[in-house]
Amino acid sequence: MLARAQEAIALLNHRGQLLALNDLALEILQLPESQLIGRPWKDLVSTSVDFARLHRGAQPLETYTSVRRLGGRSFGAWQSQPLPANLQQQVLEWSLTREVMPRRHLVIFREIGHRLTQAEVALAQQQQQAELFAEVTLKIRQSLQLAEILHTTVTEVQRLLGADRVLVYQVLPDGTGKPISEAVLPDYPKILGMQFPEEVFPIEYQQRYAQGRVVAIAKVRDPAAGLADCLVEFVEQFGIKAKLIVPILQYPAWQSPPAKPAALWGLLIAHQCSQERQWSEAELALMQQLADQISIAIAQSQLVENLEDIVAVRTAALRQQEEQLRLITNALPVLISYVDRNQCYRFNNQAYEDWLGQPLETLKGKHLQEVWGKDCYGRMQLPAQAVLAGEATTYENEILGPEGQVRSLNVTYIPDFDPQGEVQGFFALTSDISDRKAIERMKDEFISVVSHELRTPLTSMHSALKILSTGRLGLLSQDGQQMLEIADENTERLVRLVNNVLDLQRIESGDVTMEKQICDAASLIIRAMEAMQPMAQQQGIRLTSEPLSIPIWADADYILQTLTNLLSNAIKFSNSGEIVSITVEAQATQTLFRIWDQGPGIPEDKLENIFERFQQVDSSDARRKGGTGLGLTICREIVERHGGKIWAESQPGRGSTFSFTVPSLPQTEGSVAQTSAQTSAESSSGGTDG
Amino acid sequence: MDKSTPSTRSASRQILMIDDEETIQTVVKFGLRLSAGWEMLAASSGPAGIELAKQHQPDAILLDVMMPEMDGVATFKVLQADPSTQAIPVIFLTAKAQATEKSQLKALGVSGVITKPFNSLDLPEQIAKILHWPLAL
Known part of the structure; x- marks a missing residue:
């Protein structure tokens, strides 16, 4: 039947081995029948069709096209090492009918486009190679899952190389290693996941591989391959006859050029178990390129893993910080909140709940006025406006506490600026200062x-x-x-x-209010001079003044106290025969008083804090002169309560001048009446009253 | 109510001092006598002072503001309400130096306020100034 057929026919057993061929088949295959019988069909046409599983296949008829090289030892599709000129290829189209009989498959084939040139074969191979490379690269780009990438790589390499086993072997830091991805034909044992001892992969191998050296071994038994006997034994237990090993190097992520030498991450290994195999340059090159792609994939996945780790660690740290912050803010007896630019709460700490007796969730988004009521908000409004205009503000407020009692609060608003410098809200820190x-x-x-x-x-x-x-x-x-x-x-x-x-x-306590009214500067000066005249006389000091009649807005008693205080100081620190003088001058919005003496003066470094309590220039000297160390502090308090300023100027050895300002009338209509009595009143000596 | 009797009678002025502090009574008594030769009556409480005022009709009363039970202000009001004492000038003695308090006290209708601490030797001068008495020391 076979002999008479018009097609080339081959009968295969259930393992895909040739059982019988007709004449036409022998003619096309150009091999004697004796060499063909028992041989796997896939060797002849370099196919990866799994004959062992054919009986389970879905399609009854499958059609394939294969390139077959004539005269070679092996028929792998990637046998593209330079061919002798007389060697030719043929393209076979073949169809497979499974189970034509039990455990028998029928192959019908013919030669189409026969005898491709070597260049065409090389081109086709290159194309296939490029397609594989593109496919693997694409997978690497598409996936950040290293396991998936490795699986794709080994599967595709195994298919296209026609190797019996392709695996990715990871070298662990302790020198041991294990295959972490494998594609192996069913005829051969799987070694995926097996832990290999260090001896299998000694350190000198590692160093060699770390330099990127590819090792192609055509015959593991060949002493020229340089494999130790024990290793040969070891590899032979897995049926390995030839192997190709390409290192997968690990470059430090995102370092270009790498600052550190590449480390050996693992190996891309192809095994041939069916027979010994001469690996071609093109195969080496492909493996090398794929190993490089794996390197990239590893770097990427490690980067992602690193990133994920970093993100996980940072997130955990942030959570912890946030939790700590929450614990702290909740433990503090201070009301802490964040208020947005619409004056609505965005965050409140636990203290609010304790204070207001409302659950925190109900505060979120509520307006300040809604929470605190109209009266209290009335006192918040101005500071809130100020802080939303970008100004940090501190003020005191009074609210009803949790038990209904009035509590004094110190409130600080701190503006929150966005990167553009716009105020987007503010932080409010409120502490209960009732006890204080x-x-x-x-x-x-x-x-x-x-x-x-x-x-x-x-x-x-x-x-x-x-x-x-x-x-x-x-x-x-x-x-x-x-x-x-x-x-x-x-x-x-x-x-x-x-x-x-x-x-x-x-x-200082604010118990007293300055009862301001219109007073005449001249009259205050004259009264102060009269009060201090006895003291001046006693010390032989001459008091002079220019009491201009300038209206000022002040509490006469307190300004008088300031003037007498300053005059008393000036007299105290003058020497007999010297002059102490007092002048007054109307300025734009204020009136300036000056008391100057011809005494020893004040050192520059003392001028700053001379107004602080108990800060006399020379405390022993001052005590001798009956000072209390509080006079100037009182003067400053009084002047500041009037909204004025006080300061001292001095040149050591040439006397001191104490100056202070008091605001002019609140409403000055036109020019202040300058009915100045230009009486340079050198106050008369003598005359105590009575 | 002209108490400014001729200066020849200045030595015979009689001042009533109402103060719960006896040492103050003593130093004031010495001060008045040594500087001006004035005489002093002393009472340690408001009610006792009011009684003395009625009996002796002093030329002026020095009245301490802070006293237990009946304080200076209450005592003053009683003195003012009684026709027999309402014409006697009253000067408060106070430890409070504050001007506003001084003016509050003055607003009650007292003749004047003298602030502690004072020098009792200066008192006749201060009193004479407040009450516009001629004084020849």
Whole structure:
């Protein structure tokens, strides 16, 4: 039947081995029957059709086209090493009918486009190679899953190389390794996942591979292959007859050019088990290129893994920080919130819930006024507007606390700028200062009470000493008289100190308000001069003034206190025969008072803090002169309460000038009446009243 | 209510001091006598002072503001309400130095305010100034 057929026919057994051929088949294959019988059909036509599984195939008839090279030892599609000129190829078209009989397959074939030239074959091979390469590259680009990429690579390489086993072997840091991806024909054992000991892959091999060297072994038994006997034994247990090993190198991610030498990541290995195999240059090149692509894929996947790791670590760290922040903000007895530019809450810490007795969720998105009520919001409105205009603001507010009692709050608003510098909201920090306020009040009250209580015994002491000093109750010895004077002087100083402490405390605590009204600068100056005249006279100081009549907006008593204080200082620190002068000058929106002396002056480094309490230039000297160290502080408080400024200028050795300003009238219509009495009143000596 | 009797009678001025502090009473007594030769009556409480004022009709009353039970302001109001004492000038003695308090006290109708601590030797001068008494020291 076969002999008479018009087609070339071959009968295969269930394993795909030739059982019989007709004459036409022998003619086309150009081989004697004896060489063909028992030989796998796939060897002849280099196909990857799995004959062992044919009986399970779906299609009864399959048609293939194969390139077959004549005269070669092997028939692999990638046998593209240079061929002798007499060698030719033929293209066979063949169809396969499965199970024509039980466990028998029928192949009908014919020669089409026969005898392709070597160049055509090379071209076709190159094309196939390029297609594979493109496909693998595409997969690598499309996938970040290394396992998938490796699987694709080994599968495709196995198919196109016609190798019996292709695997990717990963070298582990301890020198051991294991195949992590494998494509193997069913006839041969799988080695995927097997752990290989270090000896299989000694360190010198690793070093060699790390330099990118490709190793092609046609015959593992060949001593020229350089495989140790034990290794030969080892590979033979897996049926390996020939192998091709290409290193997969790992470049440090995103370093171009690499700063560190490439490390050996693993190997791309092809095994031939059916027979020994001479690997061609083109095959080596393809393997090399694919190994490079795998390197890229590894770098990418490690980068992604790294990124994912970093993101995971950072996310965890952020979560932890956020949690810590939440714990902290919740543990603080401070109200902390974030308010958006529409004055609605975006974040509130736990303290809000405790304070307001409302769950935090209900606050989110609510307007400040809605949360705090109209009255309270009235006091928030201006600071909120200020902070939304970009200005950090601190103010005090009073609200009803959780138990309905009034609490004093210190509130700080901090603007939140976006990268463009626009305010997108603000942080609000609110602390309960009720306790502090209460303590401050207690302190103020204490100072006040103590000062008051001190006054009565001081009056007794002061008066008693003065009476003793008259000598009218009996005369003391000279020493006794001296002691009496010391007691008297120090009592006076104590009186001043108590007065000053009380004054300062009252002014600072805001207990007193400056009752401002229109006063005449000239009259204040004259009154101050009159008050200080006795002291000046006693020390031989001449007081001069230019009391211009300028209306000022001030509390006359306090400005008088400031003037006498400054005059008293000037007199104290002048020498006998010197002049202390007081002038006044109307400026654009304020009036400037100056008190100057011809005394020793103040060193420059002392000018700054001379207004701080107990900061005399020379404290021993000042004490001797009866100073309390509070006079200038009181002056500053008074002037600042008027909205003015006070400062000192001095040239050591050439006297000091103390200046302060007081605002002019609140509404000045046109020019202030300058009915200045240009009386350069050199105040007359003498004249205590009474 | 002209108390400014001729200066020849200045030595015979009589001041009533109402203050719960006895040491103050003492130093004031000495001060008035030594500087001006004035006489002083002393009471340690408001009610006692009011009684003395009625009995002795002093030329002026020095009244301490801070006293237990009946304070200076209450005492002053009683003195003002009583026709027999309402003409006697009253000067408050206070430990509070604040100007606003001073003016509040003045607003009650007292003749003046003297702030502690003071030197009792200066008191006759201060009193004379407040009450416009001629004083020859």
